[in-house]
Amino acid sequence: MTCSPPGLTMSDRPALFAKMRSEPGLCRVEPFGAYAAARYEDAAAILKDPRCFSSEALAVTAEPAWLGPNPVAQSMLSMDPPRHTPLRALVTRAFGPAGMARLEAQVRKVSEALAEAAVRQGEVELVDAFTFVLPRDIIGAMLGLDPSTFSEFKRWSTNMGLISSARTPEQYEAVRATVREMKDYLSEVIQARRRQPGEDMVSDLLQAEVEGQKLTDEQFLSFLFLLLPAGMETTTQLLGNSVLMLARHPEQLERMRADKTHIPRFIEEVLRYEPPTQLSFRLAVQDVELSGTKVPAGSLVLGLVGSANRDERVFEQPERFLPGRDKATQHLSFGYGVHFCLGAQLARLEARLGLEALVSRISGLRLRSPEVQWLSGFTIHGPEALPVELIPARS
Ligand code: HEM
Numbered sequence: 001m002t003c004s005p006p007g008l009t010m011s012d013r014p015a016l017f018a019k020m021r022s023e024p025g026l027c028r029v030e031p032f033g034a035y036a037a038a039r040y041e042d043a044a045a046i047l048k049d050p051r052c053f054s055s056e057a058l059a060v061t062a063e064p065a066w067l068g069p070n071p072v073a074q075s076m077l078s079m080d081p082p083r084h085t086p087l088r089a090l091v092t093r094a095f096g097p098a099g100m101a102r103l104e105a106q107v108r109k110v111s112e113a114l115a116e117a118a119v120r121q122g123e124v125e126l127v128d129a130f131t132f133v134l135p136r137d138i139i140g141a142m143l144g145l146d147p148s149t150f151s152e153f154k155r156w157s158t159n160m161g162l163i164s165s166a167r168t169p170e171q172y173e174a175v176r177a178t179v180r181e182m183k184d185y186l187s188e189v190i191q192a193r194r195r196q197p198g199e200d201m202v203s204d205l206l207q208a209e210v211e212g213q214k215l216t217d218e219q220f221l222s223f224l225f226l227l228l229p230a231g232m233e234t235t236t237q238l239l240g241n242s243v244l245m246l247a248r249h250p251e252q253l254e255r256m257r258a259d260k261t262h263i264p265r266f267i268e269e270v271l272r273y274e275p276p277t278q279l280s281f282r283l284a285v286q287d288v289e290l291s292g293t294k295v296p297a298g299s300l301v302l303g304l305v306g307s308a309n310r311d312e313r314v315f316e317q318p319e320r321f322l323p324g325r326d327k328a329t330q331h332l333s334f335g336y337g338v339h340f341c342l343g344a345q346l347a348r349l350e351a352r353l354g355l356e357a358l359v360s361r362i363s364g365l366r367l368r369s370p371e372v373q374w375l376s377g378f379t380i381h382g383p384e385a386l387p388v389e390l391i392p393a394r395s
Helices: 010-021 040-047 057-062 084-095 097-121 126-131 133-142 147-160 169-195 201-207 217-248 250-258 260-273 344-359
Strands: 027-029 034-037 123-125 280-284 288-290 293-295 300-303 362-367 387-392
Touching: 034 040, 040 280, 040 288, 040 300, 057 280, 057 300, 084 097, 084 201, 084 217, 097 123, 097 126, 097 133, 097 344, 097 387, 123 126, 126 133, 126 217, 126 344, 133 147, 133 217, 133 344, 147 169, 147 217, 169 201, 169 217, 201 217, 217 250, 217 260, 217 344, 217 362, 250 260, 250 344, 250 362, 260 344
Parallel strands: 034 300
Antiparallel strands: 027 034, 123 387, 280 300, 288 293, 362 387
């Protein structure tokens, strides 16, 4: 089966994905001539089998000919076991339950200050005022970065997200400039922490060892290149998609205001229904057959998370938004297998405390435009801007 690109307009996506799922096997898609797995079982099979489907695909997609070397291409996200294993072990500790417990008070403080200011404004653009700033300030604090430098992060994050969809000379140059600027900035951060360690994740990781090995500066730069946009971009979309679902389902706002233990259920369903990352790339290492489709070695393969999460074979009434549904956490939005998102607990923590701060202060939320302006790329999924009216709750 051959299909058009995986939905450049958001409104077409559910129907296109449903059509792709209607037949067994993988589907050829442009622009990469890739083999796309639209059914849950196939997408999960691809993500969990690095021996057949290599994450080195990221090295191909992150370094198009017009860009040249990009440290993300050498990050853990683009490595397979056994190379991936010690790196993952080294950085995992910082993201575990103890690390999250340490961060909780700070996430709450930032969430409350941002929500307070946004509600005071009433009519507000929430991406700039809330959904981007919250994850930006938290990842900045985790890495011990200077807040006066944060103003560049939005542009960097947007431009890094353009790599697979950039088409114009201006976009190419914007991405090239961003890679240069981030390299200079993050190399300086590493050097500064080597000279004078602080109480932050960069300093901790510079000291950490696995099997007697420390991270080299090059490995460290690649990790920070991955972490800085990963920590901001996807969580921004989770918060943004949550705000959209709140506007569409006012009864959910009521429910969360009455019972904040409902918030994690709501977040999990936003993750399933509108996943911030719509697909993951892999490279077929050898000729392989999956659900009847022969995939030649060297082919680009896509796990279509946006489609798998709505697979009727796994989720009942998948096109309905039903927080608290059965199999609520079985979505593939944080990946599956060895690359399962390192920041999943952090993203859930930020979304929970961010929404708690917002919903406790409002009795209603209206979109100021009925048309949602979605981000233009096809991998990262969320609203580009969120002009809303927030109706304060009576205290
Ligand atoms: C809602 C928010 C987020 C979503 C939807 C998300 C999604 C994902 C997905 C799908 C993967 C696996 C990609 C693959 O298999 O190819 C991944 C990996 C990763 N994520 Fe996230 N992510 C989110 C938030 C975060 C945050 C907050 C951080 C860090 C601060 C983070 C850091 C990472 C890292 C380091 C990896 C690579 C893990 C590895 O290669 O072993 N993510 N993420």
